Amino acid sequence: MEQKDMVRRTQAMELRIRRTMEALEKNNMRAYYAETSADAVRVVESLLQEGDTITCGGSVTLDATGVKALMRSGRYNFLDREAVETEEERQKIYRAAFSADAYLTSANAITERGELYNVDGTGNRVAAMLFGPSKVIVVAGYNKIVRDLGAAAAYVKGITAPANALRLHIDTPCTHAACPGTDGGLCDGCRAESRICGQYTVIARQRVQNRIHVVLVGEEVGY
Template sequence: MPSPEAVCLTIRAIEERGVQVIPAADGDDALSAIKKIIPAGAEVMRGSSRTLVEIRFEEYITGRKSGWIDLHSVITSADDNKKRADLRRKSVTAEYFISGANATAQTSEIVACDASGSRVGAWPFVAGHLILVVGINKIVPDLDSALHRIREYAFRLENARAGWAYGTPSTIGK
């Protein structure tokens, strides 16, 4: 775990890039913050994230308690492959896109990997509002360390998840 000083340094570096950081004491606090940010009736798409499962976000949104439009459920309930593909493309433009990240550098870079690439478009370009839920256990000193964490730790987990979810291994891309 990083020191409190490293956490503060990381938050400061990220905020210097114009990104708002909302520290949370624990998973309950993080879920509470998300509930305050996303208004009722909003379209919400999520990237696959163990962190979101751990803070019970998945349980909350799929339990229909949120009052949000859960685009992931809309996509997975579509019974036509073409319709499902169209919905997936549109989902990256969701009003709110929420996901985790696999590493956060003290120098402000936030890095993620996933088999489908669902975060690739939503993060930097098209989601109306991006919410990243990232545990302090993912803080590393610099970008090289973040990429090392991706290759040596996160990719192994994502590769296993991709095999289970898609029946195919993941790959390391860009």
């Protein structure tokens, strides 16, 4: 691709991000643009106070951008579910998340209408996003921006669910072929005991203004 075409592609991507940011703001969510992953870490850092009690949902994006490293820097009281050994300890962290100063996560998809679309297995991540923590910080690559909720469902069916199942070594139908719901509703026909698509949420206009902060990264990160 020629340099001028790369520039135009970048400009188009930034226009889409700005359009999505405006929609998020109209839905009472604070929106930020981070050109790079390093910039995203600096934005997140500015949203936290030293000594804050923080925790997070499972997220490839937080790892890939370096946000998880910031969380483990020792400057915060990080309730790290990956640092415990038993399921009982993990469950305690899941419940403690509701009283955390900040909950960090990504979103499965973000619509240009300013909606956060998420699909969870057990629901601990989406539950904390919906209610509890004083502040929710969402970090997402521009690759997760979609036109509307229909496109969000298609993105999760075609990319997010199979990629996460493969990452977690979970045997689901979507890791062998197309999601059974590709031509219909999400996960229609999936009866796998290990199914990771269990809870579906749409976060739209918020009644608590600026509780949710969305950092959009000008890079492809996460899935």
